[in-house]
Amino acid sequence: MTTRGSARGLGRGRSARDVVVLGHSLGGVNAYQLAACHPHLVSALVIEDIGAVVDDDLSFCLSWPHRAPTRSALVAELGDAVRYLTDAIREYADGWGLAFRPQDMVASHGQINGDHWDDWPASSCPALLVHGAHSDVLDAGHAHAMTSRGADVRLVTLPTGHTVHDTDPAGFAASVREFLMHLEV
Template structure:
Protein backbone atom coordinates (compact mmCIF):
# COMPACT_ATOMS: atom_id res chain seq x y z
CA UNK A 1 0.00 0.00 0.00
CA UNK A 2 1.31 3.44 -0.93
CA UNK A 3 2.07 5.57 2.10
CA UNK A 4 3.00 9.26 2.12
CA UNK A 5 5.55 10.45 4.68
CA UNK A 6 6.73 13.94 5.59
CA UNK A 7 10.48 14.36 5.65
CA UNK A 8 12.84 17.26 6.28
CA UNK A 9 15.74 17.28 3.82
CA UNK A 10 18.54 19.80 4.23
CA UNK A 11 16.25 21.99 6.32
CA UNK A 12 13.36 21.95 3.82
CA UNK A 13 10.06 20.20 4.49
CA UNK A 14 9.45 17.71 1.69
CA UNK A 15 7.65 14.37 1.53
CA UNK A 16 7.91 11.01 -0.17
CA UNK A 17 5.61 8.17 -1.15
CA UNK A 18 6.64 4.62 -0.33
CA UNK A 19 4.67 2.33 -2.64
CA UNK A 20 5.63 -0.64 -0.47
CA UNK A 21 6.17 -4.29 -1.20
CA UNK A 22 8.95 -6.79 -0.64
CA UNK A 23 11.07 -5.85 -3.64
CA UNK A 24 14.41 -4.13 -3.90
CA UNK A 25 14.11 -0.36 -3.35
CA UNK A 26 14.15 2.01 -6.31
CA UNK A 27 14.24 5.80 -5.97
CA UNK A 28 11.88 7.63 -8.35
CA UNK A 29 11.98 11.34 -9.15
CA UNK A 30 9.08 13.16 -10.84
CA UNK A 31 9.43 16.00 -13.31
CA UNK A 32 8.45 19.67 -13.25
CA UNK A 33 4.81 20.20 -12.21
CA UNK A 34 4.66 16.55 -11.10
CA UNK A 35 4.14 14.79 -7.80
CA UNK A 36 5.44 11.64 -6.17
CA UNK A 37 2.00 10.01 -6.22
CA UNK A 38 1.82 10.57 -9.96
CA UNK A 39 4.20 7.61 -10.37
CA UNK A 40 1.64 5.20 -8.88
CA UNK A 41 0.71 3.46 -12.14
CA UNK A 42 4.34 2.76 -12.97
CA UNK A 43 5.15 1.71 -9.39
CA UNK A 44 2.30 -0.82 -9.42
CA UNK A 45 3.73 -2.46 -12.53
CA UNK A 46 7.27 -2.57 -11.16
CA UNK A 47 6.03 -4.42 -8.07
CA UNK A 48 6.65 -6.86 -6.53
CA UNK A 49 10.16 -6.98 -7.97
CA UNK A 50 10.82 -3.39 -6.92
CA UNK A 51 9.61 -1.24 -4.05
CA UNK A 52 9.33 2.24 -5.51
CA UNK A 53 10.08 5.16 -3.18
CA UNK A 54 9.23 8.47 -4.83
CA UNK A 55 10.59 11.73 -3.47
CA UNK A 56 8.27 14.73 -3.80
CA UNK A 57 10.79 17.36 -4.75
CA UNK A 58 11.19 20.96 -3.62
CA UNK A 59 8.62 23.50 -4.88
CA UNK A 60 6.20 20.71 -5.77
CA UNK A 61 3.12 19.24 -4.13
CA UNK A 62 3.05 19.61 -0.37
CA UNK A 63 6.65 20.82 -0.12
CA UNK A 64 7.32 24.00 1.82
CA UNK A 65 7.81 27.14 -0.32
CA UNK A 66 11.44 27.68 -1.30
CA UNK A 67 13.39 30.35 -3.14
CA UNK A 68 16.22 28.09 -4.31
CA UNK A 69 15.16 26.03 -7.32
CA UNK A 70 18.56 25.74 -8.95
CA UNK A 71 19.44 22.29 -10.34
CA UNK A 72 22.11 21.86 -7.67
CA UNK A 73 19.46 22.21 -4.94
CA UNK A 74 17.41 19.35 -6.40
CA UNK A 75 20.57 17.28 -6.72
CA UNK A 76 21.61 17.89 -3.13
CA UNK A 77 18.11 17.00 -1.91
CA UNK A 78 18.15 13.65 -3.70
CA UNK A 79 21.60 12.77 -2.37
CA UNK A 80 20.69 13.75 1.19
CA UNK A 81 17.39 11.86 1.03
CA UNK A 82 19.20 8.69 -0.02
CA UNK A 83 21.98 8.90 2.51
CA UNK A 84 20.34 10.53 5.53
CA UNK A 85 16.81 9.16 5.36
CA UNK A 86 16.79 5.95 3.34
CA UNK A 87 20.27 4.93 4.41
CA UNK A 88 20.44 3.06 1.14
CA UNK A 89 22.75 2.90 -1.80
CA UNK A 90 23.76 2.11 -4.32
CA UNK A 91 20.31 1.48 -5.77
CA UNK A 92 18.48 2.03 -9.06
CA UNK A 93 17.30 5.59 -9.65
CA UNK A 94 14.54 6.48 -12.11
CA UNK A 95 13.57 10.00 -13.12
CA UNK A 96 11.20 11.67 -15.55
CA UNK A 97 12.05 14.92 -17.36
CA UNK A 98 13.56 17.28 -14.75
CA UNK A 99 13.67 14.27 -12.42
CA UNK A 100 15.66 12.44 -15.09
CA UNK A 101 18.19 15.27 -15.06
CA UNK A 102 18.41 15.01 -11.27
CA UNK A 103 18.89 11.25 -11.62
CA UNK A 104 21.75 11.37 -14.12
CA UNK A 105 23.42 14.21 -12.23
CA UNK A 106 23.13 12.14 -9.05
CA UNK A 107 24.88 9.26 -10.83
CA UNK A 108 27.63 11.60 -12.02
CA UNK A 109 28.26 13.40 -8.72
CA UNK A 110 27.48 10.54 -6.31
CA UNK A 111 28.34 7.31 -8.15
CA UNK A 112 28.30 5.41 -4.87
CA UNK A 113 24.56 6.02 -4.59
CA UNK A 114 23.36 4.85 -8.03
CA UNK A 115 23.63 1.28 -9.30
CA UNK A 116 21.49 1.63 -12.42
CA UNK A 117 20.02 4.69 -14.09
CA UNK A 118 16.62 4.99 -15.79
CA UNK A 119 15.93 8.32 -17.50
CA UNK A 120 12.50 8.96 -18.99
CA UNK A 121 12.56 11.91 -21.37
CA UNK A 122 15.39 13.74 -19.61
CA UNK A 123 17.48 15.65 -22.17
CA UNK A 124 21.23 16.22 -21.94
CA UNK A 125 20.53 19.66 -23.38
CA UNK A 126 17.37 21.56 -22.47
CA UNK A 127 16.10 24.06 -25.02
CA UNK A 128 13.39 26.73 -24.77
CA UNK A 129 10.48 27.18 -24.61
CA UNK A 130 9.46 26.40 -21.06
CA UNK A 131 5.92 25.98 -19.76
CA UNK A 132 4.58 29.24 -18.36
CA UNK A 133 1.60 28.51 -16.10
CA UNK A 134 1.27 31.99 -14.67
CA UNK A 135 -1.99 32.65 -16.52
CA UNK A 136 -3.55 29.29 -15.71
CA UNK A 137 -6.76 29.34 -13.64
CA UNK A 138 -6.00 29.88 -9.97
CA UNK A 139 -9.33 28.61 -8.66
CA UNK A 140 -12.35 26.69 -9.91
CA UNK A 141 -15.66 25.86 -8.28
CA UNK A 142 -14.93 22.13 -8.37
CA UNK A 143 -12.47 19.52 -9.56
CA UNK A 144 -14.44 18.86 -12.74
CA UNK A 145 -14.34 22.54 -13.65
CA UNK A 146 -10.61 22.71 -12.94
CA UNK A 147 -10.07 19.65 -15.16
CA UNK A 148 -12.01 21.28 -17.98
CA UNK A 149 -10.06 24.53 -17.69
CA UNK A 150 -6.72 22.70 -17.68
CA UNK A 151 -7.72 20.50 -20.59
CA UNK A 152 -8.27 23.68 -22.62
CA UNK A 153 -4.63 24.61 -21.89
CA UNK A 154 -2.72 21.32 -22.05
CA UNK A 155 -5.04 18.78 -23.66
CA UNK A 156 -4.88 15.10 -22.81
CA UNK A 157 -2.05 15.45 -20.29
CA UNK A 158 -4.23 17.48 -17.89
CA UNK A 159 -4.29 14.56 -15.43
CA UNK A 160 -0.55 14.93 -14.89
CA UNK A 161 -1.06 18.46 -13.58
CA UNK A 162 -4.22 17.54 -11.68
CA UNK A 163 -2.13 15.40 -9.33
CA UNK A 164 -1.36 18.81 -7.78
CA UNK A 165 -5.03 19.77 -7.43
CA UNK A 166 -6.29 20.54 -3.93
CA UNK A 167 -9.42 21.98 -2.39
CA UNK A 168 -9.01 25.39 -0.76
CA UNK A 169 -11.51 27.53 1.19
CA UNK A 170 -12.21 29.53 -1.99
CA UNK A 171 -12.34 26.60 -4.43
CA UNK A 172 -10.11 24.08 -6.20
CA UNK A 173 -6.64 25.02 -7.40
CA UNK A 174 -3.14 23.75 -8.10
CA UNK A 175 -0.66 23.54 -5.26
CA UNK A 176 2.48 24.61 -7.14
CA UNK A 177 3.53 28.23 -7.55
CA UNK A 178 3.73 29.01 -11.30
CA UNK A 179 6.36 31.74 -10.87
CA UNK A 180 8.64 29.44 -8.87
CA UNK A 181 8.36 26.62 -11.40
CA UNK A 182 9.01 29.04 -14.24
CA UNK A 183 12.31 29.98 -12.54
CA UNK A 184 13.05 26.31 -11.96
CA UNK A 185 12.57 25.43 -15.62
CA UNK A 186 14.67 28.35 -16.79
CA UNK A 187 17.47 27.33 -14.43
CA UNK A 188 17.57 23.92 -16.12
CA UNK A 189 17.96 25.29 -19.63
CA UNK A 190 21.30 24.72 -21.30
CA UNK A 191 23.94 22.06 -21.71
CA UNK A 192 24.16 19.19 -19.17
CA UNK A 193 26.18 16.85 -21.39
CA UNK A 194 29.12 16.60 -18.94
CA UNK A 195 26.77 15.24 -16.26
CA UNK A 196 25.04 12.86 -18.65
CA UNK A 197 28.43 11.49 -19.68
CA UNK A 198 29.88 11.68 -16.19
CA UNK A 199 28.80 8.30 -14.82
CA UNK A 200 29.63 4.72 -15.70
CA UNK A 201 26.68 2.72 -14.36
CA UNK A 202 24.34 0.99 -16.84
CA UNK A 203 21.65 3.36 -18.11
CA UNK A 204 18.31 3.10 -19.86
CA UNK A 205 16.90 6.07 -21.79
CA UNK A 206 13.17 5.96 -22.55
CA UNK A 207 11.88 8.30 -25.25
CA UNK A 208 8.46 9.14 -26.64
CA UNK A 209 8.90 9.57 -30.38
CA UNK A 210 6.37 12.43 -30.47
CA UNK A 211 8.00 14.31 -27.59
CA UNK A 212 8.40 18.06 -27.88
CA UNK A 213 10.99 18.08 -25.06
CA UNK A 214 13.53 15.43 -26.06
CA UNK A 215 14.16 15.34 -29.83
CA UNK A 216 14.73 11.88 -31.26
CA UNK A 217 18.08 12.94 -32.71
CA UNK A 218 19.28 13.99 -29.25
CA UNK A 219 17.99 10.77 -27.66
CA UNK A 220 20.04 8.77 -30.17
CA UNK A 221 23.09 10.95 -29.59
CA UNK A 222 22.78 10.52 -25.82
CA UNK A 223 22.75 6.75 -26.29
CA UNK A 224 25.62 6.69 -28.77
CA UNK A 225 27.93 8.88 -26.71
CA UNK A 226 27.44 7.25 -23.32
CA UNK A 227 28.82 3.70 -22.88
CA UNK A 228 26.54 0.96 -21.51
CA UNK A 229 23.39 2.91 -22.39
CA UNK A 230 20.28 1.55 -24.10
CA UNK A 231 17.53 3.50 -25.81
CA UNK A 232 13.92 2.37 -26.00
CA UNK A 233 11.69 4.53 -28.19
CA UNK A 234 7.90 4.47 -28.05
CA UNK A 235 6.25 5.40 -31.39
CA UNK A 236 3.16 7.56 -31.09
CA UNK A 237 3.97 8.55 -27.49
CA UNK A 238 5.05 11.89 -26.14
CA UNK A 239 6.91 13.44 -23.23
CA UNK A 240 4.70 11.74 -20.61
CA UNK A 241 5.32 8.30 -22.08
CA UNK A 242 5.15 6.60 -18.67
CA UNK A 243 1.58 7.89 -18.26
CA UNK A 244 0.60 7.09 -21.84
CA UNK A 245 2.03 3.56 -21.78
CA UNK A 246 2.80 2.50 -18.18
CA UNK A 247 2.76 -1.18 -19.09
CA UNK A 248 5.25 -0.76 -21.94
CA UNK A 249 7.54 1.46 -19.89
CA UNK A 250 7.41 -0.95 -16.95
CA UNK A 251 8.27 -3.88 -19.22
CA UNK A 252 11.36 -2.06 -20.49
CA UNK A 253 12.42 -0.97 -17.01
CA UNK A 254 12.00 -4.44 -15.51
CA UNK A 255 14.01 -6.03 -18.31
CA UNK A 256 16.76 -3.45 -17.81
CA UNK A 257 16.85 -3.90 -14.05
CA UNK A 258 17.08 -7.68 -14.49
CA UNK A 259 20.38 -6.98 -16.22
CA UNK A 260 19.75 -7.01 -19.97
Protein backbone atom coordinates in the same frame (compact mmCIF):
# COMPACT_ATOMS: atom_id res chain seq x y z
CA MET B 1 13.65 6.64 -6.70
CA THR B 2 13.60 2.88 -6.40
CA THR B 3 16.00 0.28 -5.11
CA ARG B 4 16.79 -3.34 -5.81
CA GLY B 5 15.69 -4.63 -2.46
CA SER B 6 13.92 -2.85 0.31
CA ALA B 7 15.16 0.23 2.08
CA ARG B 8 15.46 -1.93 5.18
CA GLY B 9 17.80 -4.17 3.20
CA LEU B 10 20.40 -1.40 3.22
CA GLY B 11 21.13 -2.23 6.83
CA ARG B 12 21.69 -5.93 6.08
CA GLY B 13 24.61 -5.95 3.71
CA ARG B 14 23.20 -3.55 1.13
CA SER B 15 24.82 -0.23 0.41
CA ALA B 16 23.73 3.09 -0.97
CA ARG B 17 25.31 1.92 -4.25
CA ASP B 18 22.30 -0.39 -4.74
CA VAL B 19 20.07 2.57 -5.56
CA VAL B 20 18.51 2.86 -9.02
CA VAL B 21 17.34 6.41 -9.68
CA LEU B 22 14.39 7.06 -12.00
CA GLY B 23 13.48 10.53 -13.21
CA HIS B 24 11.09 12.02 -15.74
CA SER B 25 11.68 15.37 -17.45
CA LEU B 26 13.11 17.80 -14.84
CA GLY B 27 13.48 14.79 -12.52
CA GLY B 28 15.50 13.05 -15.24
CA VAL B 29 18.02 15.89 -15.33
CA ASN B 30 18.15 15.79 -11.52
CA ALA B 31 18.75 12.03 -11.66
CA TYR B 32 21.65 12.07 -14.10
CA GLN B 33 23.20 15.06 -12.37
CA LEU B 34 23.00 13.18 -9.05
CA ALA B 35 24.83 10.27 -10.67
CA ALA B 36 27.43 12.65 -12.14
CA CYS B 37 28.09 14.42 -8.83
CA HIS B 38 27.80 11.37 -6.55
CA PRO B 39 28.51 8.25 -8.62
CA HIS B 40 29.06 6.20 -5.45
CA LEU B 41 25.36 6.63 -4.61
CA VAL B 42 23.80 5.42 -7.86
CA SER B 43 24.01 1.94 -9.34
CA ALA B 44 21.80 2.62 -12.39
CA LEU B 45 19.63 5.30 -13.99
CA VAL B 46 16.25 5.26 -15.69
CA ILE B 47 15.74 8.56 -17.51
CA GLU B 48 12.35 9.27 -19.07
CA ASP B 49 12.12 11.64 -22.00
CA ILE B 50 14.59 14.44 -21.34
CA GLY B 51 17.75 15.37 -23.16
CA ALA B 52 21.24 16.53 -22.31
CA VAL B 53 20.38 19.95 -23.72
CA VAL B 54 17.29 21.63 -22.33
CA ASP B 55 15.81 24.79 -23.84
CA ASP B 56 12.20 25.12 -22.75
CA ASP B 57 10.11 28.13 -21.86
CA LEU B 58 7.34 27.23 -19.44
CA SER B 59 6.13 30.80 -18.93
CA PHE B 60 2.77 29.79 -20.41
CA CYS B 61 2.14 28.08 -17.05
CA LEU B 62 1.95 31.47 -15.38
CA SER B 63 -1.50 31.96 -16.91
CA TRP B 64 -2.91 28.93 -15.10
CA PRO B 65 -5.50 29.84 -12.48
CA HIS B 66 -4.61 29.89 -8.79
CA ARG B 67 -8.06 28.60 -7.81
CA ALA B 68 -11.31 27.69 -9.53
CA PRO B 69 -14.70 27.15 -7.91
CA THR B 70 -15.01 23.53 -9.10
CA ARG B 71 -12.73 20.78 -10.35
CA SER B 72 -14.35 20.86 -13.76
CA ALA B 73 -13.84 24.64 -13.98
CA LEU B 74 -10.15 24.21 -13.17
CA VAL B 75 -9.79 21.42 -15.74
CA ALA B 76 -11.47 23.63 -18.37
CA GLU B 77 -9.15 26.56 -17.58
CA LEU B 78 -6.04 24.36 -17.76
CA GLY B 79 -7.01 23.19 -21.26
CA ASP B 80 -4.63 20.73 -22.95
CA ALA B 81 -2.13 21.06 -20.10
CA VAL B 82 -4.47 19.11 -17.83
CA ARG B 83 -3.14 15.84 -19.27
CA TYR B 84 0.12 16.51 -17.41
CA LEU B 85 -1.54 17.79 -14.25
CA THR B 86 -4.34 15.41 -13.27
CA ASP B 87 -2.36 14.04 -10.31
CA ALA B 88 -1.62 17.58 -9.12
CA ILE B 89 -5.21 18.82 -8.82
CA ARG B 90 -6.36 19.36 -5.24
CA GLU B 91 -9.36 20.74 -3.39
CA TYR B 92 -8.58 23.56 -0.97
CA ALA B 93 -10.75 25.57 1.41
CA ASP B 94 -10.99 28.36 -1.20
CA GLY B 95 -11.59 26.17 -4.27
CA TRP B 96 -9.73 23.85 -6.64
CA GLY B 97 -6.09 24.37 -7.57
CA LEU B 98 -2.75 22.74 -8.24
CA ALA B 99 -0.53 21.12 -5.63
CA PHE B 100 2.31 23.46 -6.63
CA ARG B 101 2.80 27.06 -7.62
CA PRO B 102 3.30 27.45 -11.39
CA GLN B 103 5.78 30.29 -10.64
CA ASP B 104 7.97 27.81 -8.76
CA MET B 105 7.82 25.31 -11.62
CA VAL B 106 8.78 27.97 -14.17
CA ALA B 107 11.69 29.17 -11.99
CA SER B 108 12.87 25.63 -11.28
CA HIS B 109 12.72 24.59 -14.92
CA GLY B 110 14.52 27.77 -15.96
CA GLN B 111 17.45 26.65 -13.81
CA ILE B 112 17.97 23.51 -15.90
CA ASN B 113 17.91 25.20 -19.30
CA GLY B 114 21.28 24.74 -20.91
CA ASP B 115 23.83 22.19 -22.04
CA HIS B 116 24.28 19.22 -19.70
CA TRP B 117 26.46 16.98 -21.89
CA ASP B 118 29.17 17.06 -19.21
CA ASP B 119 26.72 15.39 -16.82
CA TRP B 120 25.31 12.85 -19.30
CA PRO B 121 26.41 10.18 -18.49
CA ALA B 122 29.30 11.28 -16.32
CA SER B 123 29.01 8.18 -14.16
CA SER B 124 29.79 4.68 -15.36
CA CYS B 125 26.51 3.20 -14.12
CA PRO B 126 24.17 1.57 -16.62
CA ALA B 127 21.35 3.80 -17.86
CA LEU B 128 18.04 3.28 -19.58
CA LEU B 129 16.78 6.20 -21.65
CA VAL B 130 13.05 5.92 -22.32
CA HIS B 131 11.97 8.10 -25.24
CA GLY B 132 8.46 8.91 -26.42
CA ALA B 133 8.46 8.70 -30.22
CA HIS B 134 6.03 11.64 -30.41
CA SER B 135 7.65 13.70 -27.68
CA ASP B 136 7.83 17.46 -28.03
CA VAL B 137 10.71 17.53 -25.51
CA LEU B 138 13.20 14.89 -26.72
CA ASP B 139 13.63 14.17 -30.42
CA ALA B 140 14.91 10.88 -31.83
CA GLY B 141 18.25 12.31 -33.00
CA HIS B 142 19.05 13.69 -29.56
CA ALA B 143 18.00 10.41 -27.90
CA HIS B 144 20.34 8.46 -30.21
CA ALA B 145 23.18 10.92 -29.51
CA MET B 146 22.69 10.38 -25.77
CA THR B 147 22.82 6.62 -26.29
CA SER B 148 26.03 6.82 -28.30
CA ARG B 149 27.79 8.93 -25.65
CA GLY B 150 27.41 6.40 -22.85
CA ALA B 151 29.29 3.17 -22.37
CA ASP B 152 26.23 1.36 -21.03
CA VAL B 153 23.17 3.32 -22.16
CA ARG B 154 20.15 1.52 -23.57
CA LEU B 155 17.44 3.33 -25.51
CA VAL B 156 13.81 2.29 -25.59
CA THR B 157 11.39 4.24 -27.76
CA LEU B 158 7.68 3.82 -27.18
CA PRO B 159 4.82 5.24 -29.31
CA THR B 160 3.92 8.04 -26.88
CA GLY B 161 4.55 11.68 -26.18
CA HIS B 162 6.53 13.18 -23.30
CA THR B 163 4.72 11.39 -20.48
CA VAL B 164 5.64 7.85 -21.46
CA HIS B 165 4.84 6.39 -18.03
CA ASP B 166 1.33 7.83 -18.15
CA THR B 167 0.49 7.25 -21.82
CA ASP B 168 1.84 3.68 -22.01
CA PRO B 169 2.19 2.48 -18.41
CA ALA B 170 2.43 -1.19 -19.42
CA GLY B 171 5.15 -0.55 -22.02
CA PHE B 172 7.04 1.73 -19.66
CA ALA B 173 6.86 -0.79 -16.80
CA ALA B 174 7.94 -3.65 -19.07
CA SER B 175 10.93 -1.65 -20.37
CA VAL B 176 12.06 -0.68 -16.87
CA ARG B 177 11.49 -4.20 -15.54
CA GLU B 178 13.60 -5.71 -18.34
CA PHE B 179 16.40 -3.20 -17.72
CA LEU B 180 16.39 -3.89 -13.97
CA MET B 181 16.43 -7.66 -14.52
CA HIS B 182 19.64 -7.38 -16.54
CA LEU B 183 21.56 -5.35 -13.97
CA GLU B 184 24.33 -7.18 -12.21
CA VAL B 185 23.21 -8.02 -8.71
